[in-house]
Amino acid sequence: MPSGEAAIPHSPATLKLDGYLPYRLSVASNAVSRLIARAYEDRFGLTIPQWRLIAVLAEDGPLTQHAIGSRTVMDKVTVSRATQGLVKRSLVQRAPHDVDGRSHRLALSKAGARLYKEVAPVALEYEARLLQEFEPAAVAGLKQLLLHLERIAAELAAGDGAAASAP
Amino acid sequence: MPSGEAAIPHSPATLKLDGYLPYRLSVASNAVSRLIARAYEDRFGLTIPQWRLIAVLAEDGPLTQHAIGSRTVMDKVTVSRATQGLVKRSLVQRAPHDVDGRSHRLALSKAGARLYKEVAPVALEYEARLLQEFEPAAVAGLKQLLLHLERIAAELAAGDGAAASAP
DNA sequence: GAGATATAGTTTCATTTGAAACTATATCTC
DNA sequence: GAGATATAGTTTCAAATGAAACTATATCTC
Numbered sequence: 400m401p402s403g404e405a406a407i408p409h410s411p412a413t414l415k416l417d418g419y420l421p422y423r424l425s426v427a428s429n430a431v432s433r434l435i436a437r438a439y440e441d442r443f444g445l446t447i448p449q450w451r452l453i454a455v456l457a458e459d460g461p462l463t464q465h466a467i468g469s470r471t472v473m474d475k476v477t478v479s480r481a482t483q484g485l486v487k488r489s490l491v492q493r494a495p496h497d498v499d500g501r502s503h504r505l506a507l508s509k510a511g512a513r514l515y516k517e518v519a520p521v522a523l524e525y526e527a528r529l530l531q532e533f534e535p536a537a538v539a540g541l542k543q544l545l546l547h548l549e550r551i552a553a554e555l556a557a558g559d560g561a562a563a564s565a566p
Numbered sequence: 567m568p569s570g571e572a573a574i575p576h577s578p579a580t581l582k583l584d585g586y587l588p589y590r591l592s593v594a595s596n597a598v599s600r601l602i603a604r605a606y607e608d609r610f611g612l613t614i615p616q617w618r619l620i621a622v623l624a625e626d627g628p629l630t631q632h633a634i635g636s637r638t639v640m641d642k643v644t645v646s647r648a649t650q651g652l653v654k655r656s657l658v659q660r661a662p663h664d665v666d667g668r669s670h671r672l673a674l675s676k677a678g679a680r681l682y683k684e685v686a687p688v689a690l691e692y693e694a695r696l697l698q699e700f701e702p703a704a705v706a707g708l709k710q711l712l713l714h715l716e717r718i719a720a721e722l723a724a725g726d727g728a729a730a731s732a733p
Numbered sequence: 734g735a736g737a738t739a740t741a742g743t744t745t746c747a748t749t750t751g752a753a754a755c756t757a758t759a760t761c762t763c
Numbered sequence: 764g765a766g767a768t769a770t771a772g773t774t775t776c777a778a779a780t781g782a783a784a785c786t787a788t789a790t791c792t793c
Contacts, residue, residue: 414686416621416638418709420693421602425614426639427712428595430719435588437723446779447592454583465741471583472593474781479742501741501788519581526587529718537707542585544700544708545594551696552597556604613749632771641751646772668758668771 424548435525443518444488448473448481450518453490453507457515461506463496490514591715602692610685611655615640615648617685620657620674624682628673630663657681 416422432447439445445453451471456462459470468478482505485491490511496502507515530538583589599614606612612620618638623629629637635645649672652658657678663669674682697705 412690414621414625414690416618416625419621419689420696420705420709421598421689422618422638423709423712423716424591424595425599427716427719428591429639430716430723431588432592434719434723451583451589454581454586458581458583463741471589472596475742476744476781477779479744480779483743496741499741499789501786503742522586522588523579523581525722528722529587529715532714532718533711537711538587540704541708541711542587542590544704545590547699548696549590549594549597551699552594552601555692555695556597556601630771642772643751643774646774650773663771666759666771668756670772 431529435522438521438525439518442521443514445518446481446484448477449485450522452478452481452485452505453511453515453518454522456491456505456507457512457519461504463499463502463504465502467505485511598696602689605688605692606685609688610681612685613648613651615644616652617689619645619648619652619672620678620682620685621689623658623672623674624679624686628671630666630669631672632669634672652678 436447439447439450443450451473452467455467455470462470464475464478464482467473468475471478473481482491482493486493488510489508492506492508492511494504494506496504533541603614606614606617610617618640619634622634622637626637631642631645631649634640635642638645640648649658649660653660655677656675659673659675659678661671661673663671700708
């Protein structure tokens, strides 16, 4: 990490909670998550982890739980529990993994695929409403920024003073 | 809410989880919160609610718990617990509210103010690191967008089909 | 091929969270 | 000013979360 000199300060020298990024981010994310969680729960009986799992199976086809976890940034415990709920409702099918006896191959069932087709437009509609006042370019920029933040936060967390330069 | 016609779609007609705003937002926010939470906990023994409480008392001076809650978008239970912890460590002082017997006036103690002066630069440094690769304008835009999202999410949550037009 | 070590997934447990019930005080209506 | 109703803050309880221990299977090393 390049040492010392404070480059262009992006933040005022004095802290203002209202303009503090981690705060703004957390508050916005909570508000959105809460809205979405309620919608999925009320309309489809799905938790957010379950929804993510369905979405990723619909997009990428059959996956192991491990793959789902890394693909969707969810803990293995979270994935395990989401899976159990979905299997119980027969929205997801589990087959043994042919080459690895510890693992399973998860796939959407017919019913799961049908449900996905119902949920996806609702999901898109919520997103559209949330973003309706913004320029498409601004939205694209926001998403890029979020991805970037995520990466940097992970880097800082990994080597918070330690490994940062060496690959 | 204006009816029907789908204006300019900000989102593709097909859902891609990776580009789905609520997902990106949640993942980014979790990554940042986790980083920050660990930092505050390790270095200062503060939880995020406690940190928010200190920050807002430092900025705005004495407040009731209720005021802190609405100012920082925290549940009254969260504020209550954060307060208890801080009072126990004598970082915050509680005085009866002169006009309202149910309420209290919370203020930073000397020690609390000192701690704030230690934490604030660390907080700013984390923010600066998270944002170091971005243009100041992009950062300002992001914060605006987050505020906006928060407001819209709250509106949608309040009247999710119900009251939306009538004031 | 027999340990040793790693990985997929589950279970257990302790912590966090927030809704709902509760207590105490204010305010409003008659 | 006596209920009725609202509000500040706490406590209680149930659900969500994720770290750590655990089980079962793979892989690696000799």
